[in-house]
Amino acid sequence: xxxxxxxxxxxxxxxxxxxxxFRAEDGLWEQHRIEDVATPEGYWRNPELVQxxxxxRWQQLQQGVEANAAHxxxxxxxxxxxxxxxxxxxxxxxxxxxxxSQSVLHMHGELVKGRCPKSQQVFPLTQPFGADNLCTxxxxxxxxxxxxxxxxxxxxxxxxxxxxxxxxxxxxxxGTSGTVYPAAGFVExxxxxxxxxxxxxxxxxxxxxxxxxxxxxxxxxxxxxxVEQILAGxxxx
Numbered sequence: 001x002x003x004x005x006x007x008x009x010x011x012x013x014x015x016x017x018x019x020x021x022f023r024a025e026d027g028l029w030e031q032h033r034i035e036d037v038a039t040p041e042g043y044w045r046n047p048e049l050v051q052x053x054x055x056x057r058w059q060q061l062q063q064g065v066e067a068n069a070a071h072x073x074x075x076x077x078x079x080x081x082x083x084x085x086x087x088x089x090x091x092x093x094x095x096x097x098x099x100x101s102q103s104v105l106h107m108h109g110e111l112v113k114g115r116c117p118k119s120q121q122v123f124p125l126t127q128p129f130g131a132d133n134l135c136t137x138x139x140x141x142x143x144x145x146x147x148x149x150x151x152x153x154x155x156x157x158x159x160x161x162x163x164x165x166x167x168x169x170x171x172x173x174x175g176t177s178g179t180v181y182p183a184a185g186f187v188e189x190x191x192x193x194x195x196x197x198x199x200x201x202x203x204x205x206x207x208x209x210x211x212x213x214x215x216x217x218x219x220x221x222x223x224x225x226x227v228e229q230i231l232a233g234x235x236x237x
Contacts, residue, residue, distance in 0.1 A: 001082075001233045001235075002083060002169050002170045002196075002230060003082075003083040003084070003169055004083055004084045004164070004167050004168045004169055004170070005077075005081065005083065005084065005085045005086070005168060005169075005170045005171075005172070005230070006085075006086045006088065006161070006164050006165055006168045006170070006171050006172075006186070006190065006195075007074060007077075007085065007086070007087050007088065007171075007172045007173075007174065008088050008089070008090070008171070008172070008173045008174065008176060008183060008186055009074075009087070009088070009089045009090065009091060009096070009173075009174045009175060009176065010089075010090045010091065010173070010174065010175045010176025010177065010183075011090070011091060011175060011176070012174065012175020012176065012201060012202060012219060013068075013070050013071065013091070013095075013174050013175040013219045013223075014091050014093050014095055014175075015175070016068045016070065016218060016219060016220045017065055017066060017067060017068045017071075017095055018065055019060070019065060019093055019095075032049075032053060034151065035151075036049060036050075037049065037050050037053040037054075038148075038150045038151055039150050039151050039152055040150055040152060040153065041152075042150075043145065043150070047143075047145075050146070051128070051129035051130055051146075054111065054129060054146045054148065055128040055129055055130075057092075057111055058111050058112065058125060058128065058129075059128070061093060061094060061111060061112065065093070065095070066095075066098065067095045067096070067098040067099030067100075068095075068099075068219075068220045069220040069221070069223070069224050070174065070175075070219035070220045070222075070223035070224070071095050071096055071098065071099025071100075071101070072099045072100060072224075073223045073224040073226075073227040074087060074096065074099065074101060074223065074227065075096070075099045075100030075101040075102075076100070076227060076231075077227045077230065077231065078101055078102065078103065079100070079102075080231055081230065081231065084164075086103075086105065086160075086161070086164040086168075087101055087103065087104050087105065088104075088105045088107055088157070088161055088183075088186075089104055089105070089106055089107065089108075090107060090108050090176060090180075090183055091106075091108070092106065092108055092109050092110055092111040092148055093111055094110065094111070094112050105156070105157040105160065105161065106156065106157075107149070107155040107156050107157055107158070107161070107183065108148065108149040108155060108156075109146070109147045109148035109149045109156065110147050110148075111125075111146070111147075111148065112124065112125050113125055113147035114129065114133065114135075114144030114145065114146065114147055115144060115145055115146070115147040116135035116137050116138065116142050116144060117142055117143075117144075117145050118135075118137075118138055118142050119135070119137045119138060119142075121135065121137045122147050123135060123136070123144060125144075125147075129143075129144060129145070129146065130143075131143060155182060155183075158182060161186070162189060165186060165189040165190050165193060165195075166189065166192075166193050167193065168190055168193055168195045169193075169194070169195050169196065170195055170196050170197075170198070170230075170236075171186065171187060171190030171195050171196070171197045171198070172197075172198045172199075172200065172226070173186070173187060173197075173198070173199050173200070173201075173207075173211070174200045174201070174219050174223060175200065175201060175202075175219050176201070176205075177205055177206070178199075178205040178206055178207035179205070179206055184206075184207065187199075187207055187210045187211060188210065191210060196212050196213065196235070196236060197210070197211045197212045197213070198211060198212065198213040198214070198215065198226070198236055199211040199213070199214050199215070200214075200215045200217075200219055200222050200223060200226065201214075201215075201216065202216070202217065202218065203216070204216070212236075213236050
């Protein structure tokens with residue numbers, strides 16, 4: 001029976017709730033160049049464009065996008081598993097929390113939060129980004145920036161994640177392409193720890209051969225099955 005589990009989720013798990021994946025094969029994010037909307041330099045050049053880009057995605061979450069069966073199953077695993085479960089997501093949406101998860105490490109930040117560019121204090125996003133949405137931590141309020149990790153910035157929680165990977169006996173990657181580091185290297189860390197490794201995806205990824213087990217199909221169908229198996233104390237096969 002497993003004792004310590006690390007789970008990594010990517011865009012594929014949220015796509016089943018109707019959220020579009022950001023990165024397309026043509027290198028554009030919703031018809032925008034990545035350099036323009038997902039880098040510090042892009043924000044400095046044109047903050048209004050970046051604010052509009054993230055405001056549109058924030059508003060989509062406010063309009064009732066719902067967690068799916070995979071999100072709810074992972075919440076159940078966290079609540080009922082006898083050991084440790086670290087849930088790490090590359091997604092910036094709040095669907096894991098909407099599905100019932102109480103503890104989620106958002107390595108790329110969160111769309112429902114803003115951050116003071118001066119103090120780095122984080123605030124819940126109660127109104128769209130813009131000139132009127134200021135921090136309350138500075139004597140002169142600073143315009144909040146998206147609490148999102150852009151290209152060239154360091155993901156959050158890596159020390160905690162690597163520590164958990166070094167001790168885990170099961171690593172599961174769900175709905176992620178496995179092409180962007182550092183997350184792409186998580187399976188290598190788990191293999192070095194001697195853990196079982198499972199990939200759940202619609203199609204094989206570049207890291208396919210590094211996983212011990214594979215489940216091909218939709219996360220909403222497969223994740224509940226895997227969670228049921230783990231909670232029953234069965235080894236994966």
